[in-house]
Amino acid sequence: EALGNLKSLKILDISKNNLSWIPKSFIDLSSLEFCNFSQNSILMLPLDLETMPKLTHLLAAFNMIAELPENLYMLKSLQTLDVYENQISSVPKLLTEMILTRFDLAQNDITVTVFKDQTSPEVFEKYLALQETLRTWDGVLVENQKENYQLDISLFLGRNEFRTMRAAEKIQYQSKMSDLMNSDGDEEGEGVDFHGNVDDDYMENEIEGDEVPPDSQPIPDTEFEDWTNHLEPYSPPKLSYCHNLLRMDQESWWGSEQFCPADLHATPRNEKILKNWERDRQMRKMRHVGRWGRRQLPTLPLLKEGQFEDADSAADGFY
Numbered sequence: 001e002a003l004g005n006l007k008s009l010k011i012l013d014i015s016k017n018n019l020s021w022i023p024k025s026f027i028d029l030s031s032l033e034f035c036n037f038s039q040n041s042i043l044m045l046p047l048d049l050e051t052m053p054k055l056t057h058l059l060a061a062f063n064m065i066a067e068l069p070e071n072l073y074m075l076k077s078l079q080t081l082d083v084y085e086n087q088i089s090s091v092p093k094l095l096t097e098m099i100l101t102r103f104d105l106a107q108n109d110i111t112v113t114v115f116k117d118q119t120s121p122e123v124f125e126k127y128l129a130l131q132e133t134l135r136t137w138d139g140v141l142v143e144n145q146k147e148n149y150q151l152d153i154s155l156f157l158g159r160n161e162f163r164t165m166r167a168a169e170k171i172q173y174q175s176k177m178s179d180l181m182n183s184d185g186d187e188e189g190e191g192v193d194f195h196g197n198v199d200d201d202y203m204e205n206e207i208e209g210d211e212v213p214p215d216s217q218p219i220p221d222t223e224f225e226d227w228t229n230h231l232e233p234y235s236p237p238k239l240s241y242c243h244n245l246l247r248m249d250q251e252s253w254w255g256s257e258q259f260c261p262a263d264l265h266a267t268p269r270n271e272k273i274l275k276n277w278e279r280d281r282q283m284r285k286m287r288h289v290g291r292w293g294r295r296q297l298p299t300l301p302l303l304k305e306g307q308f309e310d311a312d313s314a315a316d317g318f319y
Contacts, residue, residue, distance in 0.1 A: 004028030011149050015039050015059070027051050033143055038062055038082070038155055050074035057141070061085055061104070061155060068092050082134060083108070084159060089166075091118045102134035103127060104159070112162045135159055
């Protein structure tokens with residue numbers, strides 16, 4: 001909404017973006033002269049454009065605008081109006097009162113017949129001159145040169161004329177063609193396609209009356225396969241990398257996004273080495289305990305009664 005505070009802004013080019021709306025403060029740009037909204041996704045122009053007294057050039061081609069502001073004809077300063085390839089369905093109100101030098105309304109939801117019905121054939125001829133002027137415009141303006149701004153004139157190249165069919169009529173036509181293509185042929189004559197051409201194969205194989213040839217026996221229903229019930233969507237084989245989970249220490253580390261929470265894997269224990277260690281331990285244990293093997297040694301008393309009496313007597317005699 002702070003866009004309206006740019007009171008000195010004269011040129012605004014926000015083309016080739018993905019904008020879908022224009023802020024309300026846009027109409028507060030009182031000094032704006034050139035505005036380029038082309039190649040966005042804008043759905044609607046500001047309703048009060050007529051309140052911008054200096055707006056001279058408005059480019060809004062290749063958008064999704066459905067209608068132009070009702071009072072656009074009151075913007076007397078407007079000279080260039082480009083709304084090519086939008087979704088506009090009606091000619092601007094009081095178009096003849098607008099002082100335009102360049103105008104392009106083609107490739108909207110308006111056909112030549114609709115344009116003439118809403119205006120007149122004379123107005124349409126004048127419009128074609130304005131359209132040609134816009135498409136051959138070099139984009140050079142004195143105001144833009146002062147601001148070192150250059151318009152990309154490729155925006156005006158390769159454009160088409162008015163559509164021959166409105167969107168609603170096109171949808172209805174496509175629906176009819178779809179129904180015609182999907183019809184079972186009951187409404188058409190036998191042996192005739194929907195273009196009215198006679199099927200030669202049908203005429204050659206046509207059998208008079210209701211006689212059934214002997215070699216064409218009816219096929220039992222049991223021989224038909226219901227492909228619609230057993231048909232599964234095709235899914236190509238998925239190629240995946242198989243990790244060696246027993247030796248993850250040999251896997252290459254590719255960063256913090258690796259599936260395993262551990263950043264590095266230690267070398268796993270070798271089961272054969274562990275068995276050898278256990279066997280050696282048992283052998284050392286058997287050599288230590290002798291013939292008892294794994295049995296515990298018998299417990300013997302450490303001291304016997306009267307074991308040191310002779311030593312005590314000898315000591316008394318010495319003293």
